[in-house]
Amino acid sequence: MRHVEQVMGTAISIELADDRSPAELAALVGEACDWFHLVDARFSTYQAASEVSRLRRGEITAADCSADLRHVLDACADLWRDTDGYFDAYAGGLLDPSGYVKGWSVEVASTRLFEAGSVNHYINAGGDIRMRGHHPDGGPWRVGIRHPWEAGKVSWVLALGDGAIATSGTYERGDHVINPRTGEPARGLRSVTVVGPDLALADAYATAALAMGEPGLTWLAKLATDGYESAVVTDDGRAFSSAGLPAAV
Amino acid sequence: MRRSTAAAVGTLTGAALIVGVRLSVQPPAPPAAAPSQVNLVDNPSTPKPTATGAASKKPSNAGAKKPAEKKGAFKDGVFKGKAVKNIYGTIQVSIKVDEGKITAAEATYPLTGNSATINPPAIAALKQETLKVENAGDNVDAVSGATYTSQSYQQSLQSALDSAKA
DSSP states (O other), X not given: OEEEEEETTEEEEEEEOSSOOHHHHHXXXXXXXXXXXXXXXXXXXXXXXXXXXXXXXXXXXXXXXXXXXXXHHHHHHHHHHHTTTOSOTTTTSSOOXXXXXXXXXXXXXXXXHHHTXXXXXXXXXXXXXXXXXXXXXXXXXXXXXXOSSOTXXXXXXXXXSSEEEEEXXXXXXXXXXXXXXXXXXXXXXXXXXXXXXXXXXXXXXXXXXXXXXXXXXXXXXXXXGGTOEEEEEETTSOEEEOTTOOBOX | OOHHHHHHHHHHHHHHHHTHHHHHTXXXXXXXXXXXXXXXXXXXXXXXXXXXXXXXXXXXXHHHHOOOOOTTOOOSEEEEOOOEEETTEEEOEEEEEETTEEEEEEEOOOSSSHHHHHSOTTOOOOEEEOOOOEEOGGGOSEEEOSOOOHXXXXXXXXXXXXXXXX
16 A cells, blocks of 8 residues: 655655555555654644744753654764764754754654564655555565656665665755754765664754765774765765665666 | 884874865775884974973983984884874874885874764675666566655655556
């Protein structure tokens, strides 16, 4: 069963490949969508009534926030340290944890689906994917990485059972990633894909590397020891990948 | 430690600050085998500015203790400069002197700071390859890419896959 939900400013595609009744699958998809709308209402920087917006305006303090928001703030602080400051929820001045929230919310949704009995599924939130088990025909999920200049083509095809694939790039929404060291838009890398066990981390690592620019290539190489592989395309069209990238055969 | 040696190490330290970025991307150089290592930082014989009144009462007797050497020659050995912090990390230079002449000079890569995390030593680099342009066709279940908006989703490959499945 495939479903597409418009939420969080993007489209979230959900595929459940479990051998369950259509009604059961629909109920599971419904619960996942309810969760994404709750996340949107709580974390959106576009909705004035969201918890993040109220925190920004100083109407509430971190101590007043939901456990989810406190978790997100802690995780952003950890990632700021782990990325040498390049993943920065305050890069634009005001708190904007969106770069963590999307991957984290998908991670939570996938865990809940798994606990509810869906062991074979994927969730693609705007290009960042968490998958488990296998696709309907039994093999691993096959995921294309979009070519950074040709929207209808792919540069890599990966095969994955359980895991996450996140891509940050400058070709969809322009200069939206800021290098927090310079305050200027990130330069040097056009597309950074990180593959690993956790989508929230993979997404944050991809964003941090994009902010670093070309030095990010060396930084990404270090992540392999933690189980995060990468594939990168530079602004001038050079392609790089780590040795353990799970390329499809 | 001779004053002239200290000056040479100081100059190299300055140079290391300037070229810190480039040095940081090089593999770590093994420390030079040191027949007699002298650390400028801790060496009590390192000449110090004589700004205090006590020090100025008496002229420095360092000159009297100097062993006889040819003018301009350095004392043999390996000399390490002071570890200097810059925004890229900590860099330390060392020179090797044989028969009164500098025969080698090198700088350590940063062990701390930005370059230490961005350019860690001994990590396999990503390998360069040809950027492929492939038709995904029926070959993929999903597509990963830079985050699309609700609007740009309509033109995405993922959207085409979803439509085919619906």
